[in-house]
Amino acid sequence: MGESVGSLFCGAGLAARIERVETAAIVGAAEVGMRRGPGGFVRVFGGGAASFAGVGSPLNKVVGIGFGGVPSVGEWEEVERAYAEVGAPVQVELAQLADPRIAAELTGRGYRLMSFENVLGVELGGRTWVGPEQVEVRRDEGDEMDVWLDVVVDGFAHPDEDDAPSHEEFPRDAIADVMRDMASANDTRRYLAYREGEPAGGASMRTDGGLAALAGAATLPAHRRRGVQTALLSARLTEAAAAGCDMAVITTAPGSKSQQNAQGQGFSLLYTRAVLVKEV
Structure with a gap:
């Protein structure tokens, strides 16, 4: 077991650092997956990225947004069109410490809350x-x-x-x-x-x-x-x-x-x- 330590505080700066690393990993893997067939894409926006690596891939999602500006309506429309062209839903993984205006925008655009995931650190x-x-x-x-x-x-x-x-x-x-x-x-x-x-x-x-x-x-x-x-x-x-x-x-x-x-x-x-x- 590791030594006992106090709880780690996370502000927006640390969350942004973690989300950047996560985004880089997803984008890198999606770019590899895209080599297996046509139709894949990676779109960088809002400090994060939207990726599609192929039908049924766990990498088909939007990650890391909210720490590099608020995406415009036009950017969301472009991302949604890209997923529509490949017949896939848009899945956004949005950190709670991201700019809160993004959550309001997504719910207004008809996005439904499906689940949560926790990020832990030591x-x-x-x-x-x-x-x-x-x-x-x-x-x-x-x-x-x-x-x-x-x-x-x-x-x-x-x-x-x-x-x-x-x-x-x-x-x-x-x-x-x-x-x-x-x-x-x-x-x-x-x-x-x-x-x-x-x-x-x-x-x-x-x-x-x-x-x-x-x-x-x-x-x-x-x-x-x-x-x-x-x-x-x-x-x-x-x-x-x-x-x-x-x-x-x-x-x-x-x-x-x-x-x-x-x-x-x-x-x-x-x-x-x-x-x-x-x-x-």
């Missing part, structure tokens, strides 16, 4: 974390990519029964594509957790400007409640601190087991994103 400060002894975590240097992908995709395909149901579901192939694209586009570090000699879970981490973004964490159903996620968190946090990162962040579903595990490792809730959707 200051690293050269600390170390020790994971459960019964779980071994290895960093994948490239020779275990297929194993990592199978474990993570299988884990995501079987949501934790204690978590609230998601408003969206993705086919296995779409999940595999986005995991592969995120890993190849963003210099992502991949980790595999082994329990009793068998692959039990996987996760990833990317670093950008001193910020470590933890993502892609999933545990196979047979290995849940055995410390796998705690081990993966501990390994990534220790590596991030050693790499000189000052902070780590993670995004979770509200009230999920992932949020509970993160808070057990010292993470604090920084802010929430509202997920708003419009059929166009």
Whole structure:
């Protein structure tokens, strides 16, 4: 476990930093996904971006807006036309610390609130974390990519029964594509957790400007409640601190087991994103 620390305060400046890193990751992965076929796009606006990486992709969304000016009506109309041309709804992930005028604009344009996601963070400060002894975590240097992908995709395909149901579901192939694209586009570090000699879970981490973004964490159903996620968190946090990162962040579903595990490792809730959707 990490050392006990006080809650981390998040203002608009820190939220903007986190949203910039998230936007860069989504845009990079979407640009990789666009190579698989025509119709993809990335549009930078409002300090964030709108992306479409292909039919059914989890990367089809608007992220990071609200920290670089308020988009004009014309910009929203252009984005909505772009999604309409590919037959996809517009999904906006809007941070609560973004300019509040954007939420008012979106509700006025007919966007519906679908769900929320929480962004949590922890200051690293050269600390170390020790994971459960019964779980071994290895960093994948490239020779275990297929194993990592199978474990993570299988884990995501079987949501934790204690978590609230998601408003969206993705086919296995779409999940595999986005995991592969995120890993190849963003210099992502991949980790595999082994329990009793068998692959039990996987996760990833990317670093950008001193910020470590933890993502892609999933545990196979047979290995849940055995410390796998705690081990993966501990390994990534220790590596991030050693790499000189000052902070780590993670995004979770509200009230999920992932949020509970993160808070057990010292993470604090920084802010929430509202997920708003419009059929166009």
